[in-house]
Each structure stands twice: as C-alpha cells, then as structure tokens.
Amino acid sequence: MKNIFSRKRVLYVSAALLFCLPFGRAMAQTPAETARMNAYVSALMKKMTIDEKIGQLNLVTGGMAITGSVTNNGIGEGVKNGSIGGIFGLYGTSDVRKMQEAAVKGTRLHIPLIFGLDVIHGHRTIFPIPLGMSATWDLGLIEQSARIAAKEATAEGLNWVFSPMVDIARDARWGRISEGSGEDPYLGGKIAAAMVRGYQHNNLKAPDAVMACVKHFALYGGAEAGREYNTVDMSRLAMYNYYLPPYRAAVDAGAGSIMSSFNVVDGVPSTVNKWLLTDLLRKQWGFKGFVVSDYTSLNEVTEHGLGDLQTVSARAINAGLDMDMVGEGYLKTLKQSLQEKKISINDIDRACRLILEAKYKLGLFADPYKSIDPRREKTDIMTAENRAAARITAEHSFVLLKNDNQILPLKKSGGSIALVGPLADNKRDMLGTWVIGGEWEKSVSVMEGIKKVVGDNVKINYARGSNITDDTTFMKRLNFGPGMVWLDKQSPDEMIDDAVKAAKKSDIIVAVVGESQSMSGESSSRSDISIPESQQKMLKELAKLGKPMVLVLFNGRPLTLQWENDNAAAILDVWAPGTEAGNAIANVLFGNYNPSGKLTTTFPRSVGQIPLYYNHLNTGRPYTSGPTKFRSDYLDISNDPLYPFGYGLSYTKFSYSDIKLNKSVLVGNETLTASVTVSNTGKYAGEEVVQLYIKDPVASISRPVKELKDFKKIALQPGEQKTVTFNITTDKLKFYNSDLRYDWEPGEFVIEIGTNSATTGSTRVIWNK
Ligand code: BGC
16 A cells, blocks of 8 residues: 555646646736736727626626526626627637637627626535535645636636635534635635645636636625625724735735625625725735626625615726626626716726736737637547546545544455445535536546446445435425435434444445535535434444444535544545546545545534634633633533644644754744754654644734644655644744734744644744834
8 A cells, every 4th residue: 555655646646736836826917918908908998888888897797607696697788789798608619619600700890708607616526615615625636627717717718716705704604604715714724825836827818718707706704603695794903914814815816806796794795895896905905907896796786785786786896806607797787877977988998997907917808719729629628637637636525523543544455334324325416606607417426436447356246325414394494406405215213223233234434525515615504513313323233233333424515513422433525526536536445546635624523513613713702622611611511622723633643842942042033943854653654734833822812722823745755754844934924913904913923833733832932113
C-alpha cells in the first residue's frame, strides 16, 4: 500500500501544479486596453436608445434553471427586439448560437448576449459539493475544479457562471451551507480567490474562460435560525471580521460580477442596499464589475415591505444594482421612472456601461461566437482527464471522522462485506445539489466502485435496508424533481430484515447512509439535522449484531451523529462526491488513497448548540468542563462539538513537535517564524493539513478564542518527518476594531499550531509597535 500512495500522490500533485502554474493574480487590464474599452463602449452607448440601454439590464432564464415561481416567456422575441442583455439556464452550442445570432444579426446595434448558468461544482463532470471540496484544504485541486468546469461550460457556449458561492455559514440547519466553504473567513477567502482564478483563467477573452459571479452578496449565510431566505441581523464587527472577507477576496482576485442576496443587510434588502452595493463594494473595495440581482430578488423587495415594483426598481438602480434577474422590474418600470424623474439617466448609463464592459472584457464584441464551437462540445466534456480530476478531488475531500481499531482500510481480498443502505446502490444521489448540467446516470455508484476495486475477491452481500425516508410528507418536499426519493416495494421492516440477513452472512457491515441530493442546497433547511429515522432504525438493528460497522456518510451539511459516533466502528464522511463518487469511495475504503480531508464546519452534538463555530468569543464566564453553575453553558449538554473545525483522521498517525519560534519579542514589521516538525509515526503514507491559529488575548474589543491564519498540506511517508514553517507578519494580527479600522494592536499573542482547531500546541509572543 505504501508504494501505491506515494506514486499516486506524485501524480496528483503534478496534475494540480500543471493546472496552477499559468495562474497568478487576476490580470488587470492595461491602461491602454481600458482606454480602448472605454472608447468602444462610449461610442456604442451614444447610439443606444433608452429602451436599448434598459434591455441590456434584463437577464432572463432560458428555462433550464428555475428556482422561483416566475419564468420568462417569449425570449426569442425579446432578444430580437433588444430587450434582453443576457440569458441564463440555456446551454448547448446549437441553442446558444441561435440566440446569439438573433442578438448579433437581428438587432440594430448587434450587441451580443452574455450566457450564464449555475455551474457550481463542475458543469458536466461533477466535483464534490463545495463544502466537500473545501474539506480538501487543497487550493490547487479547487482551482483545477473551477478550470475544468470553465472548460466544460464554455464547450457548451456559456461565458458566465454563478459561482463561487462564498457565504460564511455557522448554522448547519441552513441547506445552502453545502454550497459554500464552511465557517472560516480566512479559508473561505483563499478558496474564493482560487475559484475565481480557475474560472477566469487570468484572461477572460480566452475561449475557455468564464466570468465568475461571486454570491450571494452579502451575509446570506447568516439567516436567522438557519431558515432559508430569512432575516439577517448582524453587527458591523461581525460583518467585517467574519462574513465579508471571502467576498472581498473574490473581488480582489478580479471576479467580474457579483450577485446580490435575498436577505436584508441592516434592514435593507441587499438588492436595493446602496451602502452595500455602492459604498462598500465599489467605493471601499474598488469593485469594477457589474452587480446582478438574485432570481427575482428585486421583485421580492416588495414583499420585504419597501414598496411596489416601480419604487423598488428605482431604488435598486440608484443603489448600484446593474442587472435584474428574471423579474423584469427594470424592463417594465425604469423608463417610466426616468420620465417621472425618479431616477437619473446616469444610473441607467452606469449599469448599461458595466454590462457592456463585461461583454467587452469577455471578448464578445470581437467574437460573439468565441465559445460556440460544436467540436469542443464533443471533445472537451466528461473526458477521462476531467473524470480523473473529479475522482482525485473527491478522494481528498473525504473526512475520516472515526476509525476504531484501524478497521479501515478494508482488506481487498478475502472475507465478506454487507453493503447496505439507500445510498449504496444509487447513482442519483452521488452528485449533490446544484448540478444543472450534471447527468446522474453517468455517475458511479458505491456498489460499482467497490466491485471495480475488489472484483470477486471479497464477497458483497447487498441489501437496500431502508428508504431514504419513510415519511411521505417529507418525501414530497424532497421530490421537487421527478423520482428523486422513492419508497421501496418492500415494507420498511422487510427491508431491515434483509439488511440484517446480509449482515449476518458477512464479516463487516458497510452502511451507506445519510442525506439524499435534495436534502441540502437551496430551500432545504432542516430543523432536525440527523440521519433520517428510517435509516437510523436500520442502523440500530444492525448494531445489535455486534459486528464492526463502517458508515459511509453522505451529507450536505454537518449532521448530529452522537449515536453513530458511539456505535459505528468507523465513519467516513464523503459529502456528495460527484460523478466519480463510487470510485473515489472505494479507493479510500480499500486504502488506495489515505483520507486527508478536514472539516471546514463544526459538527454539533445537538441541534440545540447551533450556532456553533470554533472562532467564537470567550464570554465573561467561559465554559469549563464539568458541572459548574453560572457559566456560559447548557444544563443538559457540553459546549464542545462532536467534531471540531479542522478535524479529520488519517489511516496513519502524525505527531507534532513543540512550536519553535525565531523570536519571542517582536517589534513592528518584523516577521515571526513559527515551525513545527510533523512526523508520520504510523504505517501508511498520508497527508496532513497543518493549521496555524492565532489568538489576541488582550485587545480593544473582545476577540475570538482563536482564528485560522494559515495552513499547509504536506505528504509524509511512514517514518518521514517534515518541518513546516509559517511566516507571520502583522497582517495576520489585524482585525476591524470598533471604528471599523483594520489594524493590529500591540501586546501578547498566542500562536497555536496543530492538527485541528481543538488540538494544538501553543506558545506566546509579545509584539510591540
Ligand atoms: C439562487 C442563486 C442562483 C440563481 C439562478 C437563485 O435562486 O439563490 O444562487 O444563482 O437562483 O439560478
């Protein structure tokens, strides 16, 4: 096994590097290019009527992606009469070409359309859901996934993707936690930038680059009670220090567009929030791209209580919203508002200019058909290379939550396995949420993957064992598409009996359980975040047999797993791994790859602990374990999570030395180096994410108990050791203070390095100004 690991890792690293090398920071336009663009757009705008300008601000859906009650009709007509600036949810070179020709040949000024889609974790070749992808802590792999998605998307005529989704989330009840990178602003920012680089490829004009659209701006993940589309109410300090950094990182990486969110920010819906869209985004951050609303979020401002469609549309254009998705508020009301002097032509001109600039930056004026190449549609999609990259990324995303007595990896030969659970012989649920271009029929089931790895060398006794859920009301909610969740012909008891029979005949149980595809994602909040009862019942019967039970867990969010943690021998969290699910899972179960993923969200013991996150403040009466009165705790449960942020086991063991510093007293702009030596003391080659946390124990405001400030993923052979050094400058000490000034304050700092946020070595330094 040792050799397999080392050879594979070399391939993985070199593949990731190959994809990474051409990228750097987003390539800014040269002044000469900007001048050319400005002149071009100005000349064009001089020729445009008000109607044509307003038409550019109108984004319609082609019907393949509908997340609200409203859809657009008569798109073909709209394109020809210049009342549409872009289409999303339409792809495939022949359809896209038809529309682009209608725009370019059929309209007076020949302005091309922009074509968008929710390409979230791959287009056709589906990668792990973003929450899973973040668990790789591997920016090279993440960037590569976006690069491949861009290649596939452009091969079908697209030039704009509604990704990355960078909303920080601390509430596992919220279904869209699956679409982001978890709870940490530093990691979230790094991932956001990597995705933008992957999509935009430093050169938006390239035929295989797409414009990124950062979403959902802003604070969407802070929805109260984790309930979808709910109110967000947050201090400026929380915004600036914890929630805004990933959006900022994506903007700094050069993202060409940004999507406003459904929620309110300081009482004003984001879509009409001038402070957010203009003061913060453009004036403070220097964003140069355009802002698009979310799906009918402009119309929904009326429901928020800010007035009728004309009123809110006028407010939106004035606030800095450039493009209106689906709702046609701009199309129907802006002209009238202009005539009534409720808005100024400057606002319409600003928005129109930014959208034309985006089209210019994408090279669409030079060649509106640059990504409409039917040959690429045949050669560039779901290639063996793309699938291999998806498999490798999936393997790296799995988090080993428990592994008693080294039960994993399983033997590839000899013995028998009971393979049970509703997700074991299942293709549909492998892909996870937001897979508009994904074809589940082409995904690899766990059963198929296992058979490929062990062939006939291990006897597999299969039983479905339970439905995803037996609750038909819940099932109806999950079935927003046909046949997503279904009831077996057998009764639940008969299914459990079959699973027990299979287990009795076998040495070991592998139960593939958890959430199905539609249990997370948009509009999929849950108040109970455990494995559904039908599956728990099966697990409880199986546990009675006393045989070792391995759980392969599918989930789009942290789940409450106390019973599972107490009763299963091993738990491998695989999220929703994507097209190559079964192959990746089998490779990890049987030791072809040693798991190296680490959690990017805290797993609570109980839903009652939520919101639960590692970078919390201390409180005046901090939690101490054990029953003490008058502390910040619960009477009935500890404050500790079941699995902390940054946690994840390996088949091997890593030991950490004490932290070594270059100095313990620093002044001003000096650099602190903090090093640890990490040794692989186990039997297997493996990878470890070494994590650096810093605490600022005395400051002008209460600061978190610790904050992630850096990390390095290293590979170690058995017996090998490596020294990992972090260079720490005062940038890593900065935070937004009560005046929202971003600076560091001198004094003592605690430097922690370790394998997860709860298990670190620690030392202190004094840093003076
Ligand atoms: C979602 C966005 C998505 C948009 C377009 C909305 O419902 O919130 O994330 O990009 O639909 O499909």
